[in-house]
Amino acid sequence: MFELNLEKSWYDAMYKRSSVRKYTGAPDKAQLDRLGVLCRKLSWQGITVRMFKGPGLKNMVKGTDVYAVIVARKGTPMELEGFMGEALVLEATDMGLGTCWLGAGFYPEIIRRNVNLQSDEEVHCVISIGKCTLPPFAPKRKDVVKLCGQTEEALGALGAWQKEAVLAARLAPSALNQQPWKIVAEKNGVSILETSVLYKKYAPLDRGIAMLHAAVGAHHAGRQAVWKKVDGGYQMRA
Ligand SMILES: Cc1cc2nc3c(=O)[nH]c(=O)nc-3n(C[C@H](O)[C@H](O)[C@H](O)COP(=O)(O)O)c2cc1C
Structure with a gap:
């Protein structure tokens, strides 16, 4: 899948x-x-x-x-x-x-x-x-550290694909811009997991959008994403 x-x-x-x-x-x-x-x-x-x-x-x-x-x-x-x-x-x-x-x-x-x-x-x-005329790119998104508990530099130390995946997932659009995900980046995987939000109806769909972004980020770094279901979301290995 x-x-x-x-x-x-x-x-x-x-x-x-x-x-x-x-x-x-x-x-x-x-x-x-x-x-x-x-x-x-x-x-x-x-x-x-x-x-x-x-x-x-x-x-x-x-x-x-x-x-x-x-x-x-x-x-x-x-x-x-x-x-x-x-x-x-x-x-x-x-x-x-x-x-x-x-x-x-x-x-x-x-x-x-x-x-x-x-x-x-x-x-x-x-x-x-x-x-349309695309508006200037200015996404209002959570800070990287708030999103995954790590700085861009620390993500880069894990690996190029992990960093690209997280930065790309961060930009994903979501219903009401709730960004209803927590990202865990590790040496062997990047997980996109649920987090509590007020309006939950589209949270799994939002997560899927973030997963596509993460996969495109990893692909840019030369890796192919493979997803595995884990507790509360999905983990990508690449
Ligand atoms: C699952 C989903 C449902 C959405 N539904 C609506 C909607 O009904 N009306 C609307 O104006 N925008 C809707 N949006 C757009 C979001 O408000 C928008 O993506 C978010 O505020 C982030 O802004 P950006 O897409 O300009 O980066 C939806 C987005 C997602 C991902």
Whole structure:
């Protein structure tokens, strides 16, 4: 599980992206085609990612009517929804498009109808996608030491892949920017674990987003992530 061919360009995309809610238009046909190809690659292990154009988004999102729906077979770890969805976000960012994860910003009935949702499937989030001028990169995130109890220098002493993984996970978007994770970096692994937050509904999905970022960070340092379920989350070895 959590196996995916990572693109090199997703590393730079992590250091560029932020949520966009006001767009200047929908992606064009060539962009939709490229995203469609990736959606097919992301659709496995119990997840299906599908693109739609038309009604479905609430009007907090302006200027685009294109969105991706992450459909999960019931029983699939919610982390996988975040993992696959964020891959689409980073690819779209690399294409110069804006995105926003939406847990509340869509009409569930319309989405259910569009995807012809079956009784053994569920949708927790959609992702709006559109043309925009990407805002300057200025993520509001927890300090590295607060996040993992170690300085960047100490992380670097553990190894390049551990440092890249933690710094990348730190940038992951999360519902209400709660960053509901604790990161433990060690010589032989980086774990992304739950931590108590007020609003828990999307915490596992948020964790999956952070896991994709960590994997892309480790990949940038020349390592391939392998994930193992541990108490309270997942551990990556690379
Ligand atoms: C699972 C999830 C659900 C989200 N739901 C919403 C939403 O319903 N409406 C919204 O405006 N933003 C939503 N967001 C976007 C977050 O508010 C945003 O990612 C976070 O504040 C960090 O900001 P950034 O993405 O610009 O770095 C969601 C993000 C995630 C990961």
